[in-house]
Amino acid sequence: MKVLVVGGGGREHALVTKIAASPSVSKVYAAPGNAGIAKIAECVPIDATETIRLRNFAAREGVDLTVVGPEAPLAAGIVDEFGKAGLPAFGPGARAAQLEASKVFAKDLMKKHGIPTAPYRVVDSLALAREWAREVDLPAVIKADGLAAGKGVVVARTREEALATVDRIMKDKAFGTAGERLVIEDCLEGEEVSILAFTDGQSLYPLESSQDHKRALDLDRGPNTGGMGAYSPAPVVDDAMMRRIIREMLIPIIHAMHREGRPVKGLLYAGLMLTADGPRVLEFNVRFGDPEAQALLVRLKSDLVEILDATTNGRLDQVSIEWDERPAVCVVLASGGYPDRYDQGFPIQGLSTVEGDPDVFVFHAGTRMKGSQVVTAGGRVLGVTALGANLGLARERAYDAVKKIRFQGMHYRTDIGLKALDR
Numbered sequence: 001m002k003v004l005v006v007g008g009g010g011r012e013h014a015l016v017t018k019i020a021a022s023p024s025v026s027k028v029y030a031a032p033g034n035a036g037i038a039k040i041a042e043c044v045p046i047d048a049t050e051t052i053r054l055r056n057f058a059a060r061e062g063v064d065l066t067v068v069g070p071e072a073p074l075a076a077g078i079v080d081e082f083g084k085a086g087l088p089a090f091g092p093g094a095r096a097a098q099l100e101a102s103k104v105f106a107k108d109l110m111k112k113h114g115i116p117t118a119p120y121r122v123v124d125s126l127a128l129a130r131e132w133a134r135e136v137d138l139p140a141v142i143k144a145d146g147l148a149a150g151k152g153v154v155v156a157r158t159r160e161e162a163l164a165t166v167d168r169i170m171k172d173k174a175f176g177t178a179g180e181r182l183v184i185e186d187c188l189e190g191e192e193v194s195i196l197a198f199t200d201g202q203s204l205y206p207l208e209s210s211q212d213h214k215r216a217l218d219l220d221r222g223p224n225t226g227g228m229g230a231y232s233p234a235p236v237v238d239d240a241m242m243r244r245i246i247r248e249m250l251i252p253i254i255h256a257m258h259r260e261g262r263p264v265k266g267l268l269y270a271g272l273m274l275t276a277d278g279p280r281v282l283e284f285n286v287r288f289g290d291p292e293a294q295a296l297l298v299r300l301k302s303d304l305v306e307i308l309d310a311t312t313n314g315r316l317d318q319v320s321i322e323w324d325e326r327p328a329v330c331v332v333l334a335s336g337g338y339p340d341r342y343d344q345g346f347p348i349q350g351l352s353t354v355e356g357d358p359d360v361f362v363f364h365a366g367t368r369m370k371g372s373q374v375v376t377a378g379g380r381v382l383g384v385t386a387l388g389a390n391l392g393l394a395r396e397r398a399y400d401a402v403k404k405i406r407f408q409g410m411h412y413r414t415d416i417g418l419k420a421l422d423r
């Protein structure tokens, strides 16, 4: 089989690694890929959002399966476009991708179907948003409706912050049209977890649990990011909690989307807060989490391509998934300044010193080649991922590798997985 992976981040490097290891795969392409992916796949210089060029490429090369990593091309309809050309692609169509691409749509649907989520209101004008920002109980969570690379959510703790946030999104248009509407919702307290499931639109097959670390700094301080690290499994999700999440959240949303004529195909990702009153949905995504995918996929023992292919072709019932019992930890190394403005093009030192250990994986995110040197090329640069006999050992192994890698401005969290370890 020939497989094309769309995207060029750490999640895609992890996907390409697993896909390239499948015995049924003869060739892997990535568009656009990155410096790490280029070592195991043929990188094609087409951006992930160039749907038509990607479709033409896949048709020309006889690609058997396309796997879409990021949300933007899904929301733009890449899977529909491939479908029209008879090209199988793993992921939902544009109408189903609205579950992730519009927080207003997702919240309204959850409310309609009684899926537990934070109480909220929608505002669609700056005047109304300012009015709410002046009155809302604090802390409050302010979310741009549309896609904002994980950065469109602010937990406002002060009145000034709430007002500044609505101005930044609605007046200064920090996220463009994604900020034309806002969701303002109650701030929930608890531990966050990510539950992912393969789905063919009607049935689903859950993956193991994982936990992301969204804030930029240790102890969950600083601004929200795309994710600074992850581990899997998350011990806070015991079997009873997992069953509850599947029953109260995953199955109802799959059925709701199906009834709306928007079947979710591919991957359903529920970002949840485990509150004292039970689990609540923070958001649904329709793709693998990044960096959750890195921590999950190194634990996957089954053939990923078989699973993706079966999901895409309506054979999810034939799938059975086996996991490495060992926990995995992924530590993201980010550019100085991320998630705000950062410089790039800095040489990355020490990569060769962490090669060779079969339980350590350095997934590239924002990297590219400059001559023979790997340099930084994005906010999140690397995801250093390790397996260990227990979570503590996985952490140690990951951080040992982190200490051997350097680039100018590099920053990372030192507490990935610590909460679970303390448990």
Ligand code: AMP
Pocket (backbone or CB within 6 Å): 118, 141, 143, 150, 153, 155, 185, 186, 187, 188, 189, 192, 214, 224, 271, 282, 283
């Ligand atoms: P979202 O993109 O909606 O998942 O939001 C991004 C991040 O903001 C989440 O992962 C949480 O850390 C935080 N967040 C979102 N909604 C809430 C909420 N209602 N209460 C507390 N934190 C939230």
Ligand code: GLY
Pocket (backbone or CB within 6 Å): 150, 212, 226, 227, 285, 288, 289, 290, 291, 292
């Ligand atoms: N790690 C969070 C996300 O992928 O949305």
